[in-house]
Amino acid sequence: MLLLRRVSRVCTLDLQRPLFFQLRLLSTLADAKKPYYVTTPIFYPNAVPHIGHLYTLVLGDIFARYQRILDPTRPVHFLAGTDEHGLKIQQAAEKAGVEPKAFCDSLSGKFRDLADRARIGYTVYMRTTQEQHKKAVEHVWLTLDQKGFIYKGQYEGWYSITDECFYTDAQVMPAALPSSSSFGGENPAMISIETSSPVEWTTEQNYMFRLSAFRKALEEHYRAQKTEVHPPPYHSAVLQMLDSASSLASSSPDAPEPILQDISISRPRSRLSWGIPVPTDPLNHTIYVWFDALLVYLSGVGYPWLPASTSSEYSVELGPSIPWPADLQIIGKDILRFHALYLPAILMALSSPSPPSSSFPSPPQQKLPLSSKILTHAHWTVSRQKMSKSLGNVADPLAAMSTYGVDIVRYYLATVGGRFRDDVDWSPEQLTKHSKELQSLLGNYFLRVSSKSISAAAQRASSPLPTLISIASSETVAPASNAPETIEDPNPNRTLLLSARALPTQVQKALDNLEVGEALDEIIALLRLANKTVTTIAPWSASCPPTDVYATQLVALETLRITGICLQPFIPDVAEKLLDGLGVPAGERDWASAQSEVDWKGRVVKGVRLF
Incomplete structure (x- = not known):
């Protein structure tokens, strides 16, 4: 069940009614204005919250509160939540000796408690283990599959359990020290260039999404929308990703590997059982955690929307009561490509006919515009080092608020971290x-x-x-x-x-x-x-x-x-x-x-x- 909270100047909502009807009620109260929709990333609850989680929540809350007083007649839809599937959760639950769902229930509650303690005025707290989210993910999968944007293929590449993410050769590098598990120390361990997380070579028969089909459309979009990704250096970074992807046509053997290859969107259930089963192959494959998680921004506004008539088909039109598209998505710099490339490509696919090479008939096209703004922030460090449990330098947000007060901590995070370009030190x-x-x-x-x-x-x-x-x-x-x-x-x-x-x-x-x-x-x-x-x-x-x-x-x-x-x-x-x-x-x-x-x-x- 969606955890909705009452916000100022709206009536009490019936938590037993579908989200669509609640959003429609909010819209009616505000003369049918499209709600302002702001999102934070949904957090991965494999450990307790740190100051970086609070920082992102505070940023989302600042813009939500600002919009509420800028135009009190316009509803604000503010999404936060937790991403509860994937191998890290599965392994952490096994280590703790509990079922994954019980493990997630405990840690997800800690993130929600953090938000409440910091006076974060979210209106919906989504968990990817909710039935509403599962229905949305299955609907997207089946739609993309019917359109021919999903196919089964052999995947070989680098996989990071820490990041729950696949990387290409161009996105990894040798670690500074040789791997303790390498044969005679001859082969260095490999790590992600972006996050420094260890990666391992993986070969799997997975379901793939035709991401490469959208390189040109994405490039045209970001060249036209020059301020969509903020600050500007991150907008340039997105274009660089797309530029490197266009180098596929280069005949030079030294040309960068294209980042916009088709991506794996499933894992064998023999390796990953904690997640949403692939609806067309539930016994053998689990939907890849990032594909699952990115769709929370749709499920958090009630997607797939209820019938517009007595027809059994889902509505494909956006009415004024639907908050989509997001007006502002707030993310960390380490997940920029997922939000600036992968999610827009999925939305484009949902709004597109079948690709020319597909033998599938095209289902009705859904009008799903891309998000208006993506605010990308840098990270918080401690003594100029990345926060890490192994280093024992994780800043505790709850302890900080208890010591200094909620608003003092909010002010510090906003004034010191409100530039977004560079990492800032706690x-x-x-x-x-x-x-x-x-x-x-x-x-x-x-x-x-x-x-x-x-x-x-x-x-x-x-x-x-x-x-x-x-x-x-x-x-x-x-x-x-x-x-x-x-x-x-x-x-x-x-x-x-x-x-x-x-x-x-x-x-x-x-x-x-x-x-x-x-x-x-x-x-x-x-x-x-x-x-x-x-x-x-x-x-x-x-x-x-x-x-x-x-x-x-x-x-x-x-x-x-x-x-x-x-x-x-x-x-x-x-x-x-x-x-x-x-x-x-x-x-x-x-x-x-x-x-x-x-x-x-x-x-x-x-x-x-x-x-």
Whole structure:
């Protein structure tokens, strides 16, 4: 059963009803707008979660929360989950002395607990052991088989149990040390160039998918959609993969091996029994774990969709209630080719007639567009080394949240890891530094400007009182009486107010461009200016005129209101405390409200500790 959670501004869903009807209900509530669909990778639960899992979940949650407040009338469908089939799970369960399903139940629960602890607002938590997912995988297999895109052939190549992945000769290299199992040390062990995982030569009679048939279509697609894969270096990497594939026509013996060969999508059941049986050959073959896992993005939105009429055939049209295609898929750089090449090729095959060489009649074509954006991030390391159980350097996300607080860890992951281009190092020292900075710039600032002494001084201001409109429209005025003669900005409150009003547009631009780090840079820059402004004016000083105190507090509160709205995707609990303390009604916390004028007259502000 799909584990759906209630999100704001939707009614309680009936967990016993099919997902299609629930999605249709959500769509009806939102005037039939296509839901915004964001996905994270489904995690492989062969071990407990580490900080990299939390990082990906936080990124997905940031964009989901952002979309919810950007357009509250549009539903958001946020998929997370676990990938529970494959040889690693089978072997780990055997080692633990339990059945694979029981093994997955335990570890999958730990990943879901991590998401809940971190306030991840997923709307569906998919497990590849669910019946709904199995039906979707079988439907895709049978459709591709009927179209002639699946055939049985001899597969020879390198297989990594660690990665649950086949590699070509061009994707492996000798390890630094000779294999302990090689004969006399003459043959070095081979590893994946991409992940450094060990590989072994495998020869099997498997079912194959005609991936090579889609090289040209994929290349044309990515050359036309220049921003689909972000950041740009990863888009270039996809084109390089396709360029190397086109070298098949080269007559040079030194030409790179094409990466877009047909791929194996099954394993013999004698080697792999824990997985979905091939529907056309259930006794002999198990569906390859990556083919199975990639289809979770379809099964997570109810694919194959229920009949559009009383016909027994499945609907092949996408209605407004269906979240597909994904608006944003968030992945690690090590699984880029699966999401940028394999999944799009499968979708193209589902939307295509039978290949010219096929003797099969073409089933009705399904309209399955490709995902809109693929956000590819680098990895987290510890002391510049890849996290590994053998090295004992795996960063525990639950321990980090217990020590520093959920929102501090979310903020650190987003601000340090929000650039995506390069690997970033998990550092408790840096985490402490960022924690202190945020507490000072935001938490202490809120307590300062809402203090009883400043509020009392502001109440002594005489009419006419400054307003946000008058402050924003004022020209250069004389500085406060206690300001230094060398003050750089003669009207710091006006400068701060105009900067605050520009913040929502700046943050929106950064998030729309998938630049999480830049969005937080804009917020922190505004908070630095806010702290500088209040220090410059010093409204707590007895020599500061009450009118200046009033104006300073008014601008500070407005800056905090706008900042609090913009911070909701990143640090939701702290943002909620801040907006509650400012007396901002629940209906005035969307993005449009951050860009609107408010009247602070009569509002009750309660300074509270945010951290």
